[in-house]
Amino acid sequence: MNTAVTVLLAEDNEDDLFLTQRVLRKAGIGPVFHAADGREAKQYLEGVGEYADRASYPLPEVVLLDLKMPEFTGHEVLEWVRAQPALSGLRVYVLTSSDEGRDRERVEKAGVQGYYVKPLTPEQVAEIFG
């Protein structure tokens, strides 16, 4: 497994944040940066404000994206990402609390590398970073 990967984890729920960070830490994946809602995730990826400093906030290779977030939902962030030519190499994995058909359809239409129901298991981490 390639563990030296820059990850942006967009997650507003503290419990899910704790569990996802834990499973990534256990697998030795990192560095992991965190965005607390959809707007922050978008600003991070755009390099707006403090995120302009790419030495401190490097552009991630992988985004782990929660769907139900305030400000911008994960759907909105994903659809925005897919419209940015500069981010075309970004791998996006959706983490959701429920396997809803319509969520999956919308996400697949936008284009993602994977879709997981939380909490992420060590096996799924191996799948993403393997």
Place this chain on the structure above:
Amino acid sequence: MSEPLEAANENRVLVVAPLGADARNIGEVLLRAGCEVSVCPDVEKAASEMALGCGVMLLTEEAMLSAKDSALPQELERQPTWSDLPLVLITHGGRSDRAGERAATLLGDRANLTLIERPLRATTLVAAIKTALRARTRQYEIRDLIADREELLASLEQRVTERTAKLQLMVEELEAFSYSVSHDLRAPLRVLDGYAQALVEDYGESLEPGAKELLNRISRTAHRMDRLTQDLLAYTRVSRGELTLEPVDLAGMVRAVIEQYPSLVASRQFIRVRMPMGVVRGHVPSLIQCFSNLLENALKFVREGEAPRIEIYAETFGDRVRVTVEDHGVGIDPAHQRRIFGMFERASAHKHVPGTGIGLAIVKKAAERMGGTTGVLSEPGRGARFWVELARAELDDPEER
């Protein structure tokens, strides 16, 4: 604005007489007879007055001379369907035929024309006008009936529109509700399970076996609660929404069920599908919901120490097809057979078998939504036969599935 005017004028007699003396005489006779009278010097004026309300139009033959280029023929043509304005034409004596013909050519076929010959007698004139007014009153009655009916139709339509909007809103609210149940109710359960597992993984070494067992119980409870929420969601999904029924090939559907469910794939060697199965009118997601539940049940309720032995087959009775899932498991006491299709009902003898008590309620609801029925035949200790009966169908195009 025009309506009260029209109502005020609707019984008036419009007298069209270019000669002042004629008009005065006729007007006086009619006023004495209790009529409402308006005198117009020419047909043009009469045509514009007609739109403001008119019970009868009385014309002299002299007046007809100016009728040709007037707006009157158009006004007559333009009357609403209920209206057929009575026209009374006063002709010169002995020339009625020609006068009538000319009037018809001038005024068009729509003219409802009565001819009176000079010399004019007051009684004849009044009688002709009164008759015409009575006919006109009938026309007004029809107009009012049509208006009432249109108002009723409009209000009905309005009510249907409102109802539909309300229903639409309810469906949307239900959708939003089940979406939030699915997301918000299940999320904490997964987290709870996540924490319990994290404890076991990170501190398992230093925990006593009793403590570990308690953590496992927390995990199992969270799983059970999660399953319960999922089943409740499945139940609300089969209860509402549009179901489009189409011919469904049963064998293909059963294969899809077994392949879609991990618990069924793992036990597929215990399930025998008896061919041929045929085609029913159904809704694929609802059918999958039905038979996954029935097959999972059949796998669960086995006799201790025995491997499950399940058969699924279809029988045709006339235009109905009965699909049966037969097991050789523990069976069901006749006392419970009817109840087990209810919500949260579980046969008390099998409390140790995991389940939410919603599975068979889902089967029943799904079958009903497809116009089908469901039931069970069983004897304790001798297995059970759960069946779903649906309308038989033909596959339109064998390539379709």
